[in-house]
Amino acid sequence: MDLKEKIVSSYVAFEDGVNINSDIHEIRTDAFQQFEKLGFPSKKLEAWKYTSLNTILKEDYSIFPDKEKSINLADVKQYFIHDIDTYKVIFIDGKYSSFLSETTHDSIDVCLMSSALTKAKYKPVIENYFNKIAKQDNLTSLNTAFSKEGAYIHIPKNTEVEKPIQIINFTTGTEAATMLQPRNLIVVEQNAHVQIIERHQSLTENAVFTNVVTEIYADRHSTVDFYKIQNDHISASLVDNTFIEQQSESIVSVHTFSFGGNITRNNLNFYQKGEHIDSILKGITIIEGKQHVDHHTLVHHIEPNCESHQDYKGIFDERSTGVFNGKVIVEKEAQKTNAYQKNNNILVSDKSTINAKPQLEIFADDVKCSHGCTIGQLDEEALFYMQQRGIGIKEARALLMYAFANTVLESVKIPEVKSRITKLIANKLNVNIGFNI
Amino acid sequence: MLKIENLKASVDNKSILKGLNLEVNAGEVHAIMGPNGAGKSTLANIIAGKEEYEVDHGTIELNGEDISELAPEERAHIGVFLSFQYPVEIPGVSVTNFIKTAINENRKAKGLEEMPAKNMLKMIREKSELLEIDRKFLSRSLNEGFSGGEKKRNEIFQMAMLEPKLAILDETDSGLDIDALRIVANGVNKLKSKDNAVIVITHYQRLLDYIVPDFVHVLHDGKIVKTGDASLALELEAKGYDWIKEEMIS
Numbered sequence: 240m241d242l243k244e245k246i247v248s249s250y251v252a253f254e255d256g257v258n259i260n261s262d263i264h265e266i267r268t269d270a271f272q273q274f275e276k277l278g279f280p281s282k283k284l285e286a287w288k289y290t291s292l293n294t295i296l297k298e299d300y301s302i303f304p305d306k307e308k309s310i311n312l313a314d315v316k317q318y319f320i321h322d323i324d325t326y327k328v329i330f331i332d333g334k335y336s337s338f339l340s341e342t343t344h345d346s347i348d349v350c351l352m353s354s355a356l357t358k359a360k361y362k363p364v365i366e367n368y369f370n371k372i373a374k375q376d377n378l379t380s381l382n383t384a385f386s387k388e389g390a391y392i393h394i395p396k397n398t399e400v401e402k403p404i405q406i407i408n409f410t411t412g413t414e415a416a417t418m419l420q421p422r423n424l425i426v427v428e429q430n431a432h433v434q435i436i437e438r439h440q441s442l443t444e445n446a447v448f449t450n451v452v453t454e455i456y457a458d459r460h461s462t463v464d465f466y467k468i469q470n471d472h473i474s475a476s477l478v479d480n481t482f483i484e485q486q487s488e489s490i491v492s493v494h495t496f497s498f499g500g501n502i503t504r505n506n507l508n509f510y511q512k513g514e515h516i517d518s519i520l521k522g523i524t525i526i527e528g529k530q531h532v533d534h535h536t537l538v539h540h541i542e543p544n545c546e547s548h549q550d551y552k553g554i555f556d557e558r559s560t561g562v563f564n565g566k567v568i569v570e571k572e573a574q575k576t577n578a579y580q581k582n583n584n585i586l587v588s589d590k591s592t593i594n595a596k597p598q599l600e601i602f603a604d605d606v607k608c609s610h611g612c613t614i615g616q617l618d619e620e621a622l623f624y625m626q627q628r629g630i631g632i633k634e635a636r637a638l639l640m641y642a643f644a645n646t647v648l649e650s651v652k653i654p655e656v657k658s659r660i661t662k663l664i665a666n667k668l669n670v671n672i673g674f675n676i
Numbered sequence: 677m678l679k680i681e682n683l684k685a686s687v688d689n690k691s692i693l694k695g696l697n698l699e700v701n702a703g704e705v706h707a708i709m710g711p712n713g714a715g716k717s718t719l720a721n722i723i724a725g726k727e728e729y730e731v732d733h734g735t736i737e738l739n740g741e742d743i744s745e746l747a748p749e750e751r752a753h754i755g756v757f758l759s760f761q762y763p764v765e766i767p768g769v770s771v772t773n774f775i776k777t778a779i780n781e782n783r784k785a786k787g788l789e790e791m792p793a794k795n796m797l798k799m800i801r802e803k804s805e806l807l808e809i810d811r812k813f814l815s816r817s818l819n820e821g822f823s824g825g826e827k828k829r830n831e832i833f834q835m836a837m838l839e840p841k842l843a844i845l846d847e848t849d850s851g852l853d854i855d856a857l858r859i860v861a862n863g864v865n866k867l868k869s870k871d872n873a874v875i876v877i878t879h880y881q882r883l884l885d886y887i888v889p890d891f892v893h894v895l896h897d898g899k900i901v902k903t904g905d906a907s908l909a910l911e912l913e914a915k916g917y918d919w920i921k922e923e924m925i926s
Binding site: 618620621623624625626627628629630631632634635638639641642643645646672673 | 724725726727747748749751752753756757758760763764765766767768769774775777778779780781782785834838
């Protein structure tokens, strides 16, 4: 039985665990039909031309891992940003871990999707926001069909959330192969501000396939800073589908740090539904071996006087492959749009590959849009210069790569996140030098 | 300190150095002059260990150790410093962080602990004053957007920080106005001691007004064809190089 068949035939069993008479289940079954019709994406689809899921779809995934497994904090502490106080919404094998979490209902809601989907008091928010901007494509539909658990964050207006929120999905490998469909909903009301750190972390050599959907609604004059740390085990693959709707004067930034994993696909979609909006999309990818990271971004400029800033840096060693497909749509009404897109890549090895494709669809005439894409190697002259000053070749290369990626780190607002990413980069590049530039 | 014997070297199979001999002792300043294409920069890069240059024959010894097989950073660790003719721009790495990294990597190679931040700051302060470097300059990206003079001053600043045994200044005077030239030369003179040596590679005599050499060598077609004292530089300035070529033929 192939994976699609297995998923389709297990749906009735999934329904045992949810309320099938709810409005939500209506949405789920519609999505289920959609997935049944579309199946998994293949390379025949333009959007999946450079990313094949074939190798990971062959695994015999357990679709509802239900063996409870507890983990010790000491074993996973390293995956938390633990030097600052944070809220935490933690899942182990798709199940909420109250032991590791720190949620709140004190003026803000930082809690569970399973509660939000079932309890009456959340109904108005769910009705207004759940699955409203998520696309109806293959994998988003698959997630919607099985949506049951994840993080639910609701920040009422004029609230500055002082502590960042960490969302971490751990996988323990109690099953030979695990498939997860986490579903997050984040609603940030007018003039509110929140910072979120998301991580998917496998604790096992066993295969993991996570297909996560996150919807973020940023109301007028709100600020959302989202950090995605993708440094997973080499046997773990991730498809991240993130959809963001912004109202006037809101600022939303998403930083994606992709250092780990097997196949990683980021579908990051911004929809600007007001004026004077700023959307910031940044990423650093550093991979090697046969790792694959694909960034598919979309910024949809619908109203006038908005901005978007994209800056993606990629460093590819050995046989690793990267994809950057950045689409910017500027509607006819969206005059005075400033849309910037930068994608710079270094191919460290002559066997590594990057497929870069900027796509600009501009229907307005008074706009500033730019895109720049570069693919290069490390500067040999600069390496010799650094070596001449006593810096070893490995360290010199690392320093050059760090400097190359640093423009992305500059806009990280949480110092502890910045220093964590810096350490991850040093580890990734196998050097022991401080990059305190 | 430095002993080069019958050095033959090539780049892309093109022979550039054709049997060069040079001996530099501690406490000495040597100037190497010569027309374009004589092999001056090649010599500097070969001593520093640049990979593209192939040593075909001969030896390069530093304090009795053959260094011709060492990596550039290993040569740096035992005290070789090259002030680049064209210092490389490295966006994203500040002058301060670069020099800190370089010093600590050198210390690591010698089995020493990292230099305490306080000492590092003190040293940076002292050496930047010596070269009349504005503090703000130290937080800028290395060489990025620097003027020619700033780049060269930054090279000598790094030299001052690293305290090499053998410093090779490859056309450090090019791109310097007279004030910058004086500052740089003054810096070099202050760093000079009986334990270290300096090789000054230059086209022109004017730097040698400030850094007075003990020996002046003329490099022509891959060989040192004439050696003299400081007065040779003045003679070259006045008469050019042609008389040396004629002298060689006769």
